[in-house]
Amino acid sequence: MxxxxxxxxxxxxxxxxxxxxxxxxxTLGAITSLAPxxxxxxxxxxxxxxxxxxxxxxxxxxEVSGDVACVWTGRDQAFLLGPQPDAGLxxxxxxxxxxxxxxxxxxxGEGAEDVLARLxxxxxxPAAFPLHAAVRTELGHMAVSIMRIEAGLRIMAFRSMAATxxxxxxxxxxxxxxxxxxx
Amino acid sequence: MRIPCPxxxxxxxxxxxxxxxxxMLDRPAAEAPLEVWHDYLHLRDNPAGGTRxxxxxxxxxxxxxxxxxxTVTHEVLGAALxxxxxxx
Ligand SMILES: [Zn+2]
Numbered sequence: 694m695x696x697x698x699x700x701x702x703x704x705x706x707x708x709x710x711x712x713x714x715x716x717x718x719x720t721l722g723a724i725t726s727l728a729p730x731x732x733x734x735x736x737x738x739x740x741x742x743x744x745x746x747x748x749x750x751x752x753x754x755x756e757v758s759g760d761v762a763c764v765w766t767g768r769d770q771a772f773l774l775g776p777q778p779d780a781g782l783x784x785x786x787x788x789x790x791x792x793x794x795x796x797x798x799x800x801x802g803e804g805a806e807d808v809l810a811r812l813x814x815x816x817x818x819p820a821a822f823p824l825h826a827a828v829r830t831e832l833g834h835m836a837v838s839i840m841r842i843e844a845g846l847r848i849m850a851f852r853s854m855a856a857t858x859x860x861x862x863x864x865x866x867x868x869x870x871x872x873x874x875x876x
Numbered sequence: 877m878r879i880p881c882p883x884x885x886x887x888x889x890x891x892x893x894x895x896x897x898x899x900m901l902d903r904p905a906a907e908a909p910l911e912v913w914h915d916y917l918h919l920r921d922n923p924a925g926g927t928r929x930x931x932x933x934x935x936x937x938x939x940x941x942x943x944x945x946x947t948v949t950h951e952v953l954g955a956a957l958x959x960x961x962x963x964x
Contacts (some may be wrong), residue, residue: 709892736961752883752937768937769963784903814888830891831935 702796704854708754709863712870716862719847721797725773726766726789732784734769736804748851750770755827755840766838796817800862801845804869809846811865813839817846833861880955882883883937895911897921898928898942901958930958 701718708717721759729737729749731804746758750771755764763772782788800808806818812832816822817839827840835858838849850858877889897920904912921927924947931943940958945951 729963730914731962753885768939769961814890834934
């Protein structure tokens with residue numbers, strides 16, 4: 694039997710710090726896409742609530758209960774973050790394991806919104822993007838999901854884009870920090 | 877330019893892909909005359925004023941939208957889903 698070592702998507706790339714800004718990788722456990730079948734949205738939400746303590750999120754929102762989160766990621770689609778999905782969910786939705794498909798990073802520190810303002814065409818300041826808000830948008834030309842959690846702004850990008858994601862964010866962090874030093 | 881996605885809210889134009897005139901939704905019957913198919917495939921109005929176009933919210937929710945806008949003032953007048961979400 695070959696001994697294989699699991700590497701995270703941002704292995705060797707993170708953490709990165711620029712002044713008061715920090716970018717680090719997050720490990721969420723399982724990432725499962727849930728796409729409710731026709732007419733099954735409410736039933737799926739109820740089953741999710743019973744099994745995992747979170748409902749199916751409204752657009753631009755995430756639902757959180759302890760270590761479990763369910764984040765809206767598109768039309769009739771959400772990701773369950775954390776636990777292995779209850780087997781019963783498969784009766785109401787297309788359920789796919791995407792745990793190894795995503796690079797998940799957390800941007801935190803004063804000025805995190807200024808960093809993303811350079812890369813993302815959505816207003817992510819707290820007044821417009823409060824706790825547990827979530828958007829599907831783009832960062833540069835990469836498709837991303839962004840959500841606000843207590844610890845900062847979480848960004849999920851395709852795993853194959855991990856190095857580009859870190860590069861773009863790190864450059865913007867350095868630029869924001871340089872400007873702060875000048876002012 | 878911003879487009880009011882009925883699902884995501886008002887979002888920047890760069891999140892959207894432009895397809896063309898919304899008349900593409902009015903597909904003729906398979907046995908329709910050749911002239912009707914020719915009109916559907918190739919002939920487009922070029923209005924000065926209100927127009928209806930198909931846009932895809934590629935970097936957002938992934939919905940096809942019919943966006944109404946004014947080609948003279950560039951005002952975006954509204955957007956509607958081509959098909960309603962069907963999970964609920
Ligand atoms: Zn949308």
